């Protein structure tokens with residue numbers, strides 16, 4: 001029970017943290033790049049390549065933020081917009097900022113791997129856009145409580161990324177992370193447990209090109 005309460009508390013803290021992001025996106029602009037470190041023009045261009053691979057997401061407001069996170073990427077709706085209609089919400093994609101604590105981070109990823117990572121986070125947004133407030137909350141609770149649900153959701157998200165022409169980028173991301181000398185054992189165990197492996201990525205790429 002204590003473990004359960006701790007997980008709920010962590011989830012609430014996470015939501016509160018997300019709600020504290022105060023950046024506003026101007027009416028005419030859909031993507032804002034922010035965070036602890038600057039985004040290079042090349043990095044922004046790679047994000048736009050990932051965006052262009054999806055239909056119906058170019059008019060979605062997204063804040064892309066470089067910050068310290070326990071993984072390489074995260075996507076959530078901005079809490080204060082969560083009650084709005086899916087297309088009126090703002091979403092936040094966070095990527096790992098580079099600093100002495102995080103040597104394995106967004107800026108060191110190969111260009112294709114950056115596209116694969118942003119593509120995966122955009123696929124989470126595609127999923128959020130099909131859900132109302134209650135469904136998003138239920139997803140968040142199930143994601144933090146059930147390992148099985150987390151694996152299923154990440155598998156589904158990777159499948160959406162691959163079907164939207166980013167299979168090879170996803171594969172490059174996976175291979176780079178799993179071969180990196182900066183990835184510690186705990187992180188690698190998490191990658192192997194929750195995310196699609198290279199055989200599955202290749203199989204879905206083959207099937208979706210038929």
Ligand SMILES: [Zn+2]
Nearest residue numbers: 120124154157
């Ligand atoms: Zn994910």
